[in-house]
Amino acid sequence: xxxxxxxxxxxxxxxxxxxxxxxxxxxxxxxxxxxxxxxxxxxxxxxxxxxxxxxxxxxxxxxxxxxxxxxxxxxxxxxxxxxxxxxxxxxxxxxxxxxxxxxxxxxx
Amino acid sequence: xxxxxxxxxxxxxxxxxxxxxxxxxxxxxxxxxxxxxxxxxxxxxxxxxxxxxxxxxxxxxxxxxxxxxxxxxxxxxxxxxxxxxxxxxxxxxxxxxxxxxxxxxxxxxxxxxxxxxxxxxxxxx
Numbered sequence: 001x002x003x004x005x006x007x008x009x010x011x012x013x014x015x016x017x018x019x020x021x022x023x024x025x026x027x028x029x030x031x032x033x034x035x036x037x038x039x040x041x042x043x044x045x046x047x048x049x050x051x052x053x054x055x056x057x058x059x060x061x062x063x064x065x066x067x068x069x070x071x072x073x074x075x076x077x078x079x080x081x082x083x084x085x086x087x088x089x090x091x092x093x094x095x096x097x098x099x100x101x102x103x104x105x106x107x108x
Numbered sequence: 109x110x111x112x113x114x115x116x117x118x119x120x121x122x123x124x125x126x127x128x129x130x131x132x133x134x135x136x137x138x139x140x141x142x143x144x145x146x147x148x149x150x151x152x153x154x155x156x157x158x159x160x161x162x163x164x165x166x167x168x169x170x171x172x173x174x175x176x177x178x179x180x181x182x183x184x185x186x187x188x189x190x191x192x193x194x195x196x197x198x199x200x201x202x203x204x205x206x207x208x209x210x211x212x213x214x215x216x217x218x219x220x221x222x223x224x225x226x227x228x229x230x231x232x233x
Contacts, residue, residue, distance in 0.1 A: 033219030035155075043155075043204065045221040054221060086155055092214040096168055097145075099155040 002091045004100035011106045012077050020103045022070040022087030030089040032070040034063060037084040037102075046085075047072060074105070082107045110135035112205050112224040120199075120231050126192040130205030130224060137186045138164055143208045145220065146179060146190045148201040156201075161188055162210065195231045202226040 005023040012018040022032060034047040045054050047063035050070065060075045074081055087100040116128035130144070137144060145160040159169035161179045169177050173192070181188040192199060204226045209218035 029215075031215045031217065035220070037149075037155075042223045042225045043206075043220070044223075045219045048219040048221070088155075088219065090214050090217040094168075094171075095214070096160075096170065097157045097208070097220075099157065102154045 001094065002089065002098050004087055004089065004098055006085075006087060006100040006103045008101070009104045009106065011108055012074075013108045014077055014079060016077055018074040018077050018081070018105055020072045020074075020085050020087075020105065022072070022100050023068055024070075024089065025068060027068055027070050027089065028066045030065075030092075032063065032065050033088045034072045035086045035088065036081075037086065043086075077105075077107055079107050081105060110207065110222055112207065112222055114203060114205050114224045114227040116227060116229070118228060118230060120195055120229060121233050122196055122231055123194055126190070126195050126199060126229055126231070128190040128203055128205075128227065128229070130188050130190075132186040132188075132207075135186075136183075137181060137188060138183045141210055143168075143210055144181070144188050145206050145208060147204045147206055147220070147223075149204070149226075150198075150201045158190065158192075158203075160208075197231050200229065200231045202228050 031049045036044045036046045046061050050065040051063040062073045084102050086102045091098050111133045113131045120126045143160040143162045146158040176193045178191040206220035206223040208220045211217045
């Protein structure tokens, strides 16, 4: 089955840029979706279709996808961005979703 | 605005069946444009997709759970359900329901939005 690989953790100072990667074989041929999970809250879709922001998501969140790596970029990081972030694609061979292992973003 | 809300027992005994309900408000579960999924997160672990239902009754399950999972729907109440049989402590997790949009080709399949708040289910005697 298709595997997505994320770094377990990323740390960034407030006001700087955080980049969270999601690796997968030829992931650039798939649509990648990104989620933000905070304890006790409903998960939030922050980027869909590689780089599109759903309504209500700040412009500081952006995404890209090419080759074997998709990237979620958070600019001008704020304390409130501290959360776990997951990437997700649809596995065409089984018509079901696959999640990455998640990345814990720490704002220093 | 569509909202989803999970409900069900927070404690289930080993070997019994876990049963959860997801109630959809602000929209119809009968729409053929969406998959309605169950997803779980074990304590301190990542997200695991359990399965989805669509077209008012068709299903697709995670192969690792397929033998124990049943997802069903009641369109008259805009609810869908999860049953997971023969549970063990390894099934202790936060269970989420979520909606995703379908597409003609796989690259058009959307992300999960919205999600329910999640409900913690503990398997313990």
